[in-house]
Amino acid sequence: MSHQSTPVGQGIDSYQGGLRGYLRLQQIALEVAVVIMALLVTTEVVCRSVFGFSLHITEEIGGYLLVAVVFLGMPITLAEGSLFRVEFVMSRLRLRGQTWLMLLFNAMSLAVAALLNWQLIGLVRESWQRGINAPTVLGTPLYLPQIVMVVGMSSVMIVLLVQICRGITLLQKGEGR
Template structure:
């Protein structure tokens, strides 16, 4: 689904239209966003509990650092698709401003295709990592002794969500490029 162009504010204060091929947040991105929000709230609760327990009772949770690290990795990977569809990644706008609509659409299509190729490569390697940890019976050398495949499994899930968002964006890019070509030929 495409979003309708809406004005956005740039740092320079110029109002610009959103790209016609910008995809809307779907259920996958929404689920990833909710999981990120849950992870962040969980980290806040753990840190607050650790502070209260240490200062008032002289006791530590002992595993807050480990769990916080796992949650931080989860937020990092699960937020990829949400950040992509919301346009939060860096853009080189001075190049886009010099391109016409067709050039802009083509540049976006090429960039999204390259990003998908690298994301698929990352997904493949992350799946190999998780399977190796699972098959090898790897555990964290910590007090919890967490089987490493459990926190590692979040990484390919977040990357797969990004790949899904990129595929949706590429489909929208192709439609945008076709429409730009028709407009430039006066059809």
């Protein structure tokens, strides 16, 4: 059961030009990451089973790609309204109650996302300043995959702000009394 009239679940196409394009770009990036991850794992399996050697980078790059998929996927699923919701509660509320509940949820989520993003930015800054590299064959500077986490969390915050504005607009219009 889906409640399309609430300020969530309207999809990426319901967002304005620049933000819609930005979210589409993130979606393409995470789709490419999934394909690369699948190809990398397949190549590793073939190399180990057929040729008897390992690439020694599959686990590291796969981990970085997984971080990219998770953090770039969060704003997409939020914009699409594909996150978990307690439908048995939402279905018992009128549109106005659903809108208030989602507004409260989005405001609390925004506060948590802002706190998390602040901590992630500090992590990136510390990794950059201290020159921390992964203790692996590639020796990847850790601020690189950490930046993806900041980008993804910043996008989550933008989507939450848009949804909060939509909820306030719905309430101001007096819809769903």
